Each structure stands twice: as C-alpha cells, then as structure tokens.
Amino acid sequence: MSEANLTMGHGAGVMEERPFAIPSKKLVMWLFIISDACTFGAMLFAYGYLRNASPDWPHHFQTASIVNVAIMTFILVTSSLTMLIGTRAAKAGDKAGALRFTFITVVLGLIFAALHLREWSSMIHEGVSLFHNEWGAPLFGATFFGITGLHLAHVISGAIALTVVALGYKRGRYNSDDIEIWSLYWHFVDLVWMFVVPMIYLLNVAQ
C-alpha cells in the first residue's frame, strides 16, 4: 500500500504534479488558445487565397473606416492592458481592484462590439452582405463578415465569460487563477485582431 494511502486512508489517490507547473485548467485554456489560433489562421489563409485568386478584389475602405478601425484597435489593446492590471491586482489579493479593472475591460469590449456592429450596419447599407458584394468579387462580403463575425463572437462571449467569472470571484466561488485564465482568453482575442486589421482592412484601403 502506498504511503499516500497509509496517511490519507484507504482508496485515497496520489495527487499528480501539475503539468508544466501550472494549474490544469490554465493548460486547458492554453490548448484552447492554440486550437483557436489555428482556426483563425485557417480563416485568414482562406481569405488570402480568395483575395489572391480574384482579379477584382475591392479596395474600398475609406479614411472614415480606417479611423474607425484605429479607434477600435486602441479600445481593444487598452482593454488588454486593463485586464492585465486587473489580473495583477487579483494575484496581489486586491479584490476590489481586480473587479474594477475586469469590469472596465468588459465595458471596453462592449464598446468595441458596438463600434463593430455600427460599421457592419454601414456596409450592409452600402450593399455588402454575407451573400452579396456591390464592390466587385462576390466572396469579399462572405469573407469579411465571416472573419470579423467570428472575431466579434469571441469578443462578446469573452465579455460574458469575464462578467460571470468576475461575479463568481466577488462571491468567492472563483479565485485569482480563474481571473488570470480568462485574461489569457481576452489577450488572445486582442492578438487575433492584430492580424485581422492589416489583412482585412489595411491592405484594402481606397487609394
């Protein structure tokens, strides 16, 4: 009988070492992130494939759109910073600070989503949709709304998840590890946007 069973009683298992010296749930989040990175990578490669294979890919983003994208980028990167500060506060035991900065992150994420939906509305009004494109290659609309829609879904679900985890952390159900794990997800969402912006918007600026 193992020492663990002798000390802890019959049937007690031996605790495994944490993988890579991190909690298992953190490793699971990292594994999800790399799988999601491959998903977005595949979407962007498909976009590049279609753009390269189309002679009439639209270069239609006016300065107003680029300014909007710049503001959205600033908001999302700032939300990453506030999430980082919130995680640091949680690790230091400052519960109030952690909650404050997590909720600021959620608000910034929702502002980003609102700006994005406003841009979508403007494009749909101009005749570009998931199944139609007034500006040239018909698949532009499908790829644009597909990729930005997938990213927007990640932003909104991340905002919901952060809210749930923050409220649970406040009640004592979750701890600082959980705040840190979901901050990884939020930073990933920001990271994806850094690739979406140049590929989708900046390489298709109206000259």
Add this chain to the structure above:
Amino acid sequence: MSAEGSLKTDLMIYVGILALAGVQIFMAYHSPGVIRMLLIAAIQAFLAVMYFMHLRDEQSTLRLALIPATLFVLVMMNMVWADSFRLIQFRSFPK
C-alpha cells in the same frame, strides 16, 4: 521584479503595440505590402504572448509544447498558394 517595475513594463509594451499599429496604418497609405504588414503583426503578437499573456515567465517546456506545434500548423497552411495562383490564371493544374 517589483510590482511597479512590472506595471511599467506592461505600459511600455502597450505603447509599443499601439505604435506598431500606427506604423501599419501609415504603411497602408504609403507602400503597403503583405509581408511587411504580417511581420509587424507577428511582432505585436510576440509582445502580447510573451508579456501580456506572461508566457515569458512560464517554464520553457510549456513554451516548447505550445509554440513550435502551432507555428508548424500555420506554416503548413501556406501550401494553398500554389492553387491560388493556378486559380487566377485559370490553369487546370499548378506549375
């Protein structure tokens, strides 16, 4: 590293990422290029992963477990380009 020093590092990385985004926007109007844009995006991603996601502070075995496999999958996706060039030239087979 003190908490204040770490926050200073975070702020510097934050400003750096935004500055790189500004460079990309500038490049969009002056000599845009796919490779240059992606290179800047890759630098931003490196900074975000290492500093914001604290992968720099984790065990090297975790970095080895996550990064090479992911990069390999993404690099292998580049095999689509031959078909993309075939398609635009309406050839029935790649060169």
